[in-house]
Amino acid sequence: MARKATLYDVAELAGVSIATVSFAFTKPDRVKSDTLAAVMAAADQLGYVPSAAARGLARGRTGAIGLYAFDYLLDSDATDEQATDMPTARLFPLYADEVQRGVQVECRRRGYALMIGGTRAAPHLSQVIDVAGRVDGLIAFAGAVGETALKQVSGRIPVVELGGEVRVDGVRTIYVDNRQGMADLTSHLVTVHGHRRFGYLGELGTPEFRQRFDGFTATLRDAGLPVPPVTRSHPGDDPTAAAAVRGFLERGDLPDVLVCDTDQSALAAIDALRAEGLTVPGDVAVTGFDGIVAGELLSPALTTVRQPMEAIGRLAVRILVDTLAGVPDAHVHEPLRSVLVVGGTCGCPPPAGT
Amino acid sequence: MARKATLYDVAELAGVSIATVSFAFTKPDRVKSDTLAAVMAAADQLGYVPSAAARGLARGRTGAIGLYAFDYLLDSDATDEQATDMPTARLFPLYADEVQRGVQVECRRRGYALMIGGTRAAPHLSQVIDVAGRVDGLIAFAGAVGETALKQVSGRIPVVELGGEVRVDGVRTIYVDNRQGMADLTSHLVTVHGHRRFGYLGELGTPEFRQRFDGFTATLRDAGLPVPPVTRSHPGDDPTAAAAVRGFLERGDLPDVLVCDTDQSALAAIDALRAEGLTVPGDVAVTGFDGIVAGELLSPALTTVRQPMEAIGRLAVRILVDTLAGVPDAHVHEPLRSVLVVGGTCGCPPPAGT
């Protein structure tokens, strides 16, 4: 690995000044074609790779966008590098992963590099700051970045938060119609299946979760049905789901259907129910929200509401790029729609198989 | 968005020199605790976010690792931002996506930022160079980076190539036992199902594809069976798979089983077969290679060989990080194992359902 060539080396070899080399790369038409060729030849010969750091410093922009998430999937332990991934415990890709795909696709299309950061633990300030310092704009999942950090970062670069609400000046948000999606789902359960006794598993910690619960309660109320309390469970925290299930059982108070605020919680609940010897949807129907792949993989498939995850990611990038380009109100958009996906866990018959 | 605060601003507000501020952030013990507190307070007040560009320039390292891939999944068209992702055409995540997850997990664990770049079209030199200029080490999928670029980049930073063979000095490779995996699969088809007339769909363009074909032919030969020619098909290029299928039909030469070198090709082939009114595995058995989620989602599930995708990604990061740390022979490793995953498309009965 011979020591890296710089602009100076190329300039010397090509017999021109460093400015010319710089122009040759960034504004080829400002340079005579002979010169251009000579510079390129020299660069090639030296294996010149421009330093993005230096470029970023000089330009004041890095040409990269950051994505900051936490990971609901527990990172596998340090030592299992050799372990073959287990096909049964397949939970990847989750909501965040599919959104990330959208972000990736759009970044690529727009010519931006994508910088990925994140934690599974508490979003320690310095980590966000670290990725924030590397990019021109940041996309963050709601809850992944604390308010303090958010304020700090958004004072420097534009930030789009996914699945939150505007908490901090200058932070943009992507709107998804969580409420209507959940209302559609609940309506299906009431109308098609005639369920009356509902359970609700989830949390109300973020605006999107609250919207889901709103859609749920509004529909029940319209149907003249009682609204159950929220039984707490955090996506990715399977024990809480299991505990919730046991709670219902112990109280002898199992609902007809357990509506969960995420697919991840729903899957955990189903696992717990089946572990207790109950069948889904036989003894209890269960539904989720998000539309992750693991839900489709389930047998029968999970009834859920699908969010347009890829679209969310792409829109976030678009907003950021436009904002950076100075487009006014780049963040204004229609809420993205979420759609009911009927699987088998609500009690609907499985589709005719192949 | 007030203009970004720099080290100078913080230093001034805290009443110390910039060096002290720098130390406060990077080597806190070299600074008296009162000073440290004062600096932090000032930084907080100003919303100071250190510039990674400047830091990278000064340090000569960026603290980031790059991942460069092409995308077999055709990027959705520009305008469908609003379109709800289609649940039926679900192909994500592909092989590369799962490897990427491994890379992400490991980068996070090691405290490296991850920079993602890539093309779906020809790997134009400058794009690779762009990400190469931003990172301390690069992970690239075989074929994603041309040899010229590879040479150029590997002269500057360590590079690990996935699924290739060493072509360029200094480029490391991750070894997966493709040959044995395919041999196990073929063996299953011969022994358990008694298939005799084989078809092989795929290509031989990269070493790993050649290894798969080797495992296939060796097993057939051992069994005294004739080795079919390779019918060309490129993963992600469904029309070639469809054409291949039509070719068999037209020649009236449909094999008992069509062994494909990737799951993606297998899925395309199955689509094509079913479109022609044939059943899988009834009329023809089909197998894949990789172990992508879409294969599991198929009904019946695709019989395939699973690669330890996440492990591949993690190992790549480990090699890079160790190499950067100066560990000698950091890239030496046992080949990772690939394992046979029996689904239904080979003719095996589906597992007892729930």
Add this chain to the structure above:
DNA sequence: GCGCGAAATCTAAGCGCTTAACATTCGCCC
């Protein structure tokens, strides 16, 4: 009160690239 080494700070020289401002060259026309 003085002298010393250790601890805490500061000074200043880059890191590699961009770009405004200035200097040359060229091609053309009169």
Add this chain to the structure above:
DNA sequence: GGGCGAATGTTAAGCGCTTAGATTTCGCGC
């Protein structure tokens, strides 16, 4: 041949941070 504007090049001043090496400050023992 001289003059001019356009096309090319060059000079040099940063961009914000790290880090040797110089300098100052402190805590102590005598």
